[in-house]
Amino acid sequence: MFPLPSAVETIMFRGRTIYVKRDDLIHPYLSGNKFRKLYTLLHTPASRYKKVVSYGGSQSNAMLSIAYVCQMKGWAFEYYTKTLTSHVTNSTEGNFAKALALGMDVIELPHQVYQQQVRELFFHADSSVIVIPQGGACTLAREGVVHLAHEIMQWQEDASINNLHVVIPSGTGTTAFYLAETLPYTCYTTAVAGSREYLLEQIGSLGAVPSNLHVISTENTYHFAKPYREFLALYEELKSGGIEFDLLYAPKMWLALSDMMEQIEGTILYVHSGGVQGNGTMRQRYRYKGWTE
Numbered sequence: 001m002f003p004l005p006s007a008v009e010t011i012m013f014r015g016r017t018i019y020v021k022r023d024d025l026i027h028p029y030l031s032g033n034k035f036r037k038l039y040t041l042l043h044t045p046a047s048r049y050k051k052v053v054s055y056g057g058s059q060s061n062a063m064l065s066i067a068y069v070c071q072m073k074g075w076a077f078e079y080y081t082k083t084l085t086s087h088v089t090n091s092t093e094g095n096f097a098k099a100l101a102l103g104m105d106v107i108e109l110p111h112q113v114y115q116q117q118v119r120e121l122f123f124h125a126d127s128s129v130i131v132i133p134q135g136g137a138c139t140l141a142r143e144g145v146v147h148l149a150h151e152i153m154q155w156q157e158d159a160s161i162n163n164l165h166v167v168i169p170s171g172t173g174t175t176a177f178y179l180a181e182t183l184p185y186t187c188y189t190t191a192v193a194g195s196r197e198y199l200l201e202q203i204g205s206l207g208a209v210p211s212n213l214h215v216i217s218t219e220n221t222y223h224f225a226k227p228y229r230e231f232l233a234l235y236e237e238l239k240s241g242g243i244e245f246d247l248l249y250a251p252k253m254w255l256a257l258s259d260m261m262e263q264i265e266g267t268i269l270y271v272h273s274g275g276v277q278g279n280g281t282m283r284q285r286y287r288y289k290g291w292t293e
């Protein structure tokens, strides 16, 4: 059901061959780093919990992945998000609609009380309930990401690759943190959901920032989940190179990589972090801008 190890393929990017770890192919709903971060939960006996509680954005990839695991296990799934727009509630496609169909219960919180109320979720849970922080940013994520690291190390050894550099985009930085902590290679990431400083702070809450983890930046500043022409162009460029990436995280990572690629000697492995199933609703927003068909 979840074919492992995930495949490694290549893509030609601006004159350079780059290896891509196809974690996106693991499962349509439970793909990329969400599969890795929820690995422990996926291997938890169904009798251990009755309910999973989490919170975050209304089209979150983590939300859909948790909804899928809960449906598999027969657990209830309670998801807290800020007051929804009619655009989201009326939509019949996208992560939100799919998660609802999988049985997710949604609790909308007004913007003003959201931060306070989600913090309190952690104090009210009994032992039959597990509360997962936004984006799965917690130690629960460690085991699955360590597995990913071991797959990469095994591949590097089998393919006799010298001087390997690993690239992965960051939201909460959880995947990049556990990956860099485990891998003996230089790792590059970029902050997609907030500033570089905020990302380092988030990573710092999991442990000391590994010295082999480099947070690289783009020339321009981009706001999370907003459409940008450069992102669409890069997405199309990669797609015509043979691999579809997500429209939210990957474009900024590839832009940052493109800017400093010349300085990287050796082999580059980009870890595809999934999220392609969310492209439909992002593309709608690009269409609405008139930037794409």
Ligand SMILES: *Cc1c(COP(=O)(O)O)cnc(C)c1O
Binding pocket: 032, 033, 034, 061, 062, 135, 169, 170, 171, 172, 173, 174, 175, 176, 246, 249, 250, 273, 274, 275, 276
């Ligand atoms: C969730 C997600 C990320 C961010 O992962 P973190 O572990 O929170 O840094 C990156 N890419 C995609 C496609 C995602 O869905």
